[in-house]
Amino acid sequence: MNNIHHKDVLDMAVFHKIDINLYPLFIAIFEQKSISKSAQLLCISQSAASHALQRLRQHLQDDLFIRAGSQMLPTPFAERIYPVIKNALFAIQSISLQKQNFDPSMVQTLKIAIHDEIEPIIFPKLVEHFHQLNLEVQFSSIKLDRKNVLTDLATQQIDFVIDLEQNFNDKIQFKKLVQDQFVVCTQQKNMTAEIYFALPHIGVSSRRTGVLVEDIYLNRKQLSRKIFLRCQHYSTALQILAQQAAVILTIPKNMLAHLHMAECLNIFEVPVELPNINIGMYWHKDLQENARHEFLRSEILEIFA
Numbered sequence: 001m002n003n004i005h006h007k008d009v010l011d012m013a014v015f016h017k018i019d020i021n022l023y024p025l026f027i028a029i030f031e032q033k034s035i036s037k038s039a040q041l042l043c044i045s046q047s048a049a050s051h052a053l054q055r056l057r058q059h060l061q062d063d064l065f066i067r068a069g070s071q072m073l074p075t076p077f078a079e080r081i082y083p084v085i086k087n088a089l090f091a092i093q094s095i096s097l098q099k100q101n102f103d104p105s106m107v108q109t110l111k112i113a114i115h116d117e118i119e120p121i122i123f124p125k126l127v128e129h130f131h132q133l134n135l136e137v138q139f140s141s142i143k144l145d146r147k148n149v150l151t152d153l154a155t156q157q158i159d160f161v162i163d164l165e166q167n168f169n170d171k172i173q174f175k176k177l178v179q180d181q182f183v184v185c186t187q188q189k190n191m192t193a194e195i196y197f198a199l200p201h202i203g204v205s206s207r208r209t210g211v212l213v214e215d216i217y218l219n220r221k222q223l224s225r226k227i228f229l230r231c232q233h234y235s236t237a238l239q240i241l242a243q244q245a246a247v248i249l250t251i252p253k254n255m256l257a258h259l260h261m262a263e264c265l266n267i268f269e270v271p272v273e274l275p276n277i278n279i280g281m282y283w284h285k286d287l288q289e290n291a292r293h294e295f296l297r298s299e300i301l302e303i304f305a
Contacts, residue, residue: 020092022056023085025049026064030082031155033071041155090286102291104135110296111140113152114162115206117234118279120258121178122162129303153284159296164213165278173288175297176280177304180252182214184268185238185261187245191268200228202237202249214250217274235259252277 028038029049039049057064060081065072074082110130114122119141130137142158150169152158165174184191188199203212211219218224228247231237234256237249242262250270281300287293 017059019055019059022052022059023089025052026056026078027082027086027089028155029053029065029072030074030078031151033073035072041157102295104133104295107135107137107292107296109138109140109159111142111158112160112162113142113144113149113158115144115164117204117206117255118162118164121254121279125303126300129299133299149282150284153282154286156287159283159293160300161282162279163282165280168282171285172282173285174280174282175301176278177300178254178279180254180277180279182250182270182274182277183253183256184270185241185249185251185256185265186247186268187241187264188248188266191266191271193271196248196271197223197225199226199246199248201225202240202247203227203230204232204234204237204249204251205230206232213277214274218272221272223272238262238265241265 025038025042028041029035032038032041035049035053036046039046042049044052053064060077062077063075064078065074067073110126112122112126123139123141127139130139144161144163145152146163146168149161150172153161153172161168162177165176184196186199188195203215205212212227215225215227225248229237229240231240234249234251237251238259238261241247241249242264256267281297283293283297
């Protein structure tokens, strides 16, 4: 029973026994590894999801998922049928959307995962634009979790990710929205390469470990700087700069424009060449031709054109 059969002729009698509503649940549990999260995603109760999974197990005559601690892990059979089921559901979804007349008023929510330092650059313009379109959209700015970007986009828990340009996955599409550049912020009255590399620096990153973006570029030039403090937010770094005269912060210019800066601080160009920073929008390529998603993409791109 656990073989996947391929036939040129459809056996219509088989379809009387199939409840297609069970298969989105299968995909959700496979990707979320959790019945409760899958139930939330599908807007059903956890009890209903558990009963539906039991029916699918009986129909396919396989456990499909085994509980391991807090996770539901797929059986070998579930691993095999996952891509087949997902492709079939995408095909059905595509057929259903082909004849639908899309109206922008149908857009009720817009969920974006974004780094909190980038949020002030993006969200005020985003909200203003959609309000001018007279759309009653409920906006959600969600904390960015880079480890789950593919899953979150694929399962449409979020519509877009807005982040620095990087390689997430070959299934993730990217389009640049904003180009930024690093500047130096400090109490120093002037800035040279000698001063820049002699004084201690504040590094800003939400990650626990790892090389900072600007240091990646400096290391390629065989240059290094001394980081005396690593913190999570630029606003914190600016407060410390106001206390410490002989300290330097390298910060994206657009981010600095949205933060409070003490009068004693000065801004200079970075005395060593660093590339521009691209901030852009990511989405899952399977939604490339989705009418709702296409509308949202075009409007967001228009804001930052």
